[in-house]
Amino acid sequence: MHGLINRAVQCFLRDAYGADTWRAVAADAGIGANGFEAMLSYDDTLTDALLVAAVQRLDRPCEQILEDLGTFLVSHPSFEGLRRLLRFGGVGFVDFLFSLDDLPGRGRLAVPDLDLPQLEMIEDDGTAGRYRLLCRARHQGFGHVMLGVLRAMADDYGALALLEHRHTDEDAAIIDIHLLDQRHASGRAFDLAEGWRGG
Amino acid sequence: MSAARAPTAPVLPVGLDALGRLMPMSLWVGPRGIIHGAGPTLAKLFAGQTLIGAEFFDLFVMLRPRNVGDPSALVQCGGQRLKLRLRQPPHTGLRGQCVALTGGQGVLLNMSFGIAVADAVRDHRLTDSDFTPTDLAVEMLYLIEAKSAAMEELRRLNLRLQEARAAAENQALTDALTGLRNRRAMDLALEDAAQRHIAFGLLHVDLDRFKQVNDTLGHAAGDHVLAHVARILREETRADDTVARVGGDEFVLILPGLTSGRALNRIAERIIRQIEAPVRFDGQLCRVSASIGMTSSVHYPAPRPDRLLSDADRALYVSKNRGRGRYTLFTPSLKGDPACHCRAEPGTAQGQGAPGARA
Numbered sequence: 001m002h003g004l005i006n007r008a009v010q011c012f013l014r015d016a017y018g019a020d021t022w023r024a025v026a027a028d029a030g031i032g033a034n035g036f037e038a039m040l041s042y043d044d045t046l047t048d049a050l051l052v053a054a055v056q057r058l059d060r061p062c063e064q065i066l067e068d069l070g071t072f073l074v075s076h077p078s079f080e081g082l083r084r085l086l087r088f089g090g091v092g093f094v095d096f097l098f099s100l101d102d103l104p105g106r107g108r109l110a111v112p113d114l115d116l117p118q119l120e121m122i123e124d125d126g127t128a129g130r131y132r133l134l135c136r137a138r139h140q141g142f143g144h145v146m147l148g149v150l151r152a153m154a155d156d157y158g159a160l161a162l163l164e165h166r167h168t169d170e171d172a173a174i175i176d177i178h179l180l181d182q183r184h185a186s187g188r189a190f191d192l193a194e195g196w197r198g199g
Numbered sequence: 200m201s202a203a204r205a206p207t208a209p210v211l212p213v214g215l216d217a218l219g220r221l222m223p224m225s226l227w228v229g230p231r232g233i234i235h236g237a238g239p240t241l242a243k244l245f246a247g248q249t250l251i252g253a254e255f256f257d258l259f260v261m262l263r264p265r266n267v268g269d270p271s272a273l274v275q276c277g278g279q280r281l282k283l284r285l286r287q288p289p290h291t292g293l294r295g296q297c298v299a300l301t302g303g304q305g306v307l308l309n310m311s312f313g314i315a316v317a318d319a320v321r322d323h324r325l326t327d328s329d330f331t332p333t334d335l336a337v338e339m340l341y342l343i344e345a346k347s348a349a350m351e352e353l354r355r356l357n358l359r360l361q362e363a364r365a366a367a368e369n370q371a372l373t374d375a376l377t378g379l380r381n382r383r384a385m386d387l388a389l390e391d392a393a394q395r396h397i398a399f400g401l402l403h404v405d406l407d408r409f410k411q412v413n414d415t416l417g418h419a420a421g422d423h424v425l426a427h428v429a430r431i432l433r434e435e436t437r438a439d440d441t442v443a444r445v446g447g448d449e450f451v452l453i454l455p456g457l458t459s460g461r462a463l464n465r466i467a468e469r470i471i472r473q474i475e476a477p478v479r480f481d482g483q484l485c486r487v488s489a490s491i492g493m494t495s496s497v498h499y500p501a502p503r504p505d506r507l508l509s510d511a512d513r514a515l516y517v518s519k520n521r522g523r524g525r526y527t528l529f530t531p532s533l534k535g536d537p538a539c540h541c542r543a544e545p546g547t548a549q550g551q552g553a554p555g556a557r558a
Contacts, residue, residue, distance in 0.1 A: 027394050039357045095280070098263060105314045109343065112350070123265055 001047040001139070002114050006036035009050055012069045015076060021057060028053035041113060044139070051141065063144045063165075070148020074156060086153060087190040093159035093182050097121050097131055117142040131177040134168075143173025150175060158187025210301060222309050223331060224295075228255045229305040232270035240329040241310065244291060244319075259283050259293075273306055274299050283310070289322045291315065312336065317343055374444040376422060377429035385443035385451050389504035392455065392496070400457040400495045402467060403511040404432070406448035406474070407488040407523040420480045424487055431473045435466060451508075458495040460528050467491045467526035475524060490518040491526035498529070 014022040023033050029049040036042060055062050074083050085106075089099030100119040107116040117137030124130035133150070135143045147165045154161045162178040215236040218225060223240035237250040245258065261267040263282040267275075276297055283293045295310035312319040316336050319325065330336045372384035380388070392399050406428065413421035425448065432442045432450060441453040457463060470489065477484040492515025496502040510529040517533060518525040527533070 027391075037357065037361065039354060040361060098280075098282075101282075102314045109314065110346075112347065125266070 001042055001044050002111070003036050003038045003040040003042060004111065004114060006042055006047055006050070007038045008073060009047070009054075009069060010035040011078070012072045013054060015078065016068065016072060017058065025050065025053045025057050028057065039111075047139070062141065066141045066144035067148040067151075067165075070145040070150075071152040072148070073145075074149055074152035083156065084190070084194070086149070087156065088192075093154060093157040093161070093179065096153060096157060097133070097177065100133060117146070119146070129179040131179065133175040133177060135173040135175065136171075137173075140167075140171070140173070143167075143175065146173070147175055150177065155185075156188050158183060158185035160184035221331065223329060224293075224310045226250075226255070226308040226310070227300075227305060228270065228273060228297075228308060230270055230274075230303055232256055232273070234258075235305070240325065243325065243329060244285065244323050246323075258286055260286050270305065273297065273308075277306070281308075281310075289318075291319050291322060316340065377425055377444050379429050379432070379450070380441055380443040382443060382445045385441060385445055385453065386504065388441040388443075388453050389507070392453065393502055393504055397455050398458045398496050400452075400454040400463045400466075401493060401507050401511045402450075402452040402454070402463070402470075403492045403508070403515045404450040404452065404470065405490050405515055405519070407490055407519075409448040409487050412485045412487060416480065416483055416485060420483065420485055423480045424478055424485050427478045428474055428487075428489075431470065435470050435473065451511075458497045460495070463493045463495065463528060464526065467493060471524050471526065488524040490515055490523060492516065492518055492529065493526065494529035498531075 010022065010026075013025055022035070026033055026035060029046070029052070031046065031050060051062055051065070054065055058065060073079050074086065086096070089096040089102075098121050100121050103119055104116040107114045115138065117135050120134040120136075122132045122134060124132065133146065135146050137143070143165055147163055150161075150163055154163070159179060160181040162176075162180065164176045166174050166176070168174055215227070218236070219238040223238040225236075225238045226234060226241060227236035229235045232255045234250050234253050234255055242250055250258070255270070255273070256268060261273075261281065261283055264276060264279060267273060277299050278296070281295045281297065283295065285291045285293070292313065292315045293310045294313045295308055297306040297308040299306055311334070316339055320336075320340060327337055372380055372387070374381045389401075391397075406424075409421065409424065412424055425444070428450070429442075429444065432452065436442055436452060436454065439455055441451075443451045443453075445451050454463075454466070457466070471491065474487060474489045477486045479485075492511045492513065494507050494510045494514060496507060499506065510533075513533055514527040514529040517527040521527070
């Protein structure tokens with residue numbers, strides 16, 4: 001698994017549960033307290049060991065931890081950059097949803113060996129406002145992370161949406177999206193070129 | 200009363216060639232879905248095929264909006280973001296926008312490659328001249344190249360730094376003279392074993408008569424003996440064991456999984472026998488021996504590194520006091536009177552048989 005992903009888990013555990021918890025989880029998983037480097041790749045088994053250790057230490061189901069991780073990545077101030085990159089997906093939540101098809105490609109553009117899940121957004125024919133996000137990844141956990149990301153992005157856009165995660169037969173995850181109101185709240189501000197200011 | 204005539208917006212008179220130069224990836228699709236005009240770059244995607252007169256939906260798949268499969272639906276898409284791909288390989292992805300033409304003349308569709316621009320340029324052998332000066336595609340390609348080159352350099356730098364850090368960490372944990380682990384490494388290994396609840400045996404080895412070798416034959420001989428002892432300790436242990444030199448002629452061995460008195464006695468016995476074999480240095484024979492104190496983490500409900508070390512140390516002193524070349528396994532009875540273990544006479548059964556006198 002790419003260091004960026006491992007490091008995201010590390011930062012989440014450290015910032016959401018404290019440095020002591022991170023150190024304990026790292027020790028349980030046989031990872032040094034320094035943790036992961038963002039731009040190196042690591043064996044997948046290390047990520048699994050990390051999650052197993054986190055589940056035991058936090059005494060919470062893996063799915064919940066992963067969903068919280070997704071929300072954390074979008075909403076925590078230290079990951080503002082990631083939120084901004086996602087907001088480039090479109091001016092409204094629906095635009096954003098459809099931009100997810102391009103997410104793996106955009107990720108690869110930035111970091112060539114970053115293996116993000118393949119995402120496919122499907123619009124339901126029958127009912128307006130109903131969508132399905134098909135998520136195919138090497139690691140089952142990505143679907144739950146995406147659920148957390150979508151929840152936080154709906155808030156970010158000020159949209160009101162019901163989201164539900166389920167598995168398919170073919171090892172993929174589906175997130176059912178029921179968009180009730182695209183402009184429910186004002187959402188957070190986003191300027192295209194804000195990222196350049198001051199830096 | 201004159202009827203107010205609604206002002207008619209002027210219609211832009213522009214030829215297909217000029218339009219193609221301005222928008223080289225534009226397409227004029229007539230009301231029946233037949234292609235009437237195509238920009239030169241778009242034509243390049245269909246090398247060897249004639250676009251004019253072909254059916255739009257034979258060549259393109261509309262991905263979004265969905266269910267747009269006929270010309271009338273295409274007209275309804277005005278103003279929306281379109282997502283398409285070529286029906287034939289390499290199925291290049293496109294995005295675009297269309298506007299309805301006046302007089303029911305169909306639609307004008309303008310497209311670009313979007314995120315997949317680099318792939319498209321490679322697949323269709325496009326060049327700078329296939330993009331207009333107002334199109335940022337070439338700048339995008341430049342950015343991709345420049346960023347990739349910089350990323351590659353950073354990746355290599357990362358790997359070098361990672362290797363350097365591993366080497367530095369290794370050095371910081373290694374005893375330079377013998378290549379064994381040092382005291383810090385021993386502390387880390389003990390902490391790690393305690394934290395992960397790994398059962399282990401602990402040996403504290405102290406050389407006997409080492410000072411004489413140093414004093415009579417010199418430091419070089421002493422160093423030679425230390426290196427020799429280090430080799431023995433390595434040979435008598437497994438790859439997962441920790442063998443550390445923690446002082447001038449003191450060593451600590453951490454042996455995961457080796458906790459029984461019998462196993463520890465056996466290994467102590469072997470180590471002492473090997474160390475007692477004389478070593479030749481510069482034509483001289485160096486003779487040293489070793490005393491060993493041992494303990495096992497299974498004797499403690501909650502094994503604390505400092506406690507185990509001090510108990511192994513106590514057992515070592517019992518060995519020393521019982522004469523050289525002895526080994527002693529710590530038992531709680533060694534703990535009693537602090538004066539007792541110092542004055543213990545050689546051969547007395549301090550630990551009810553636990554202190555092993557060598558044959």
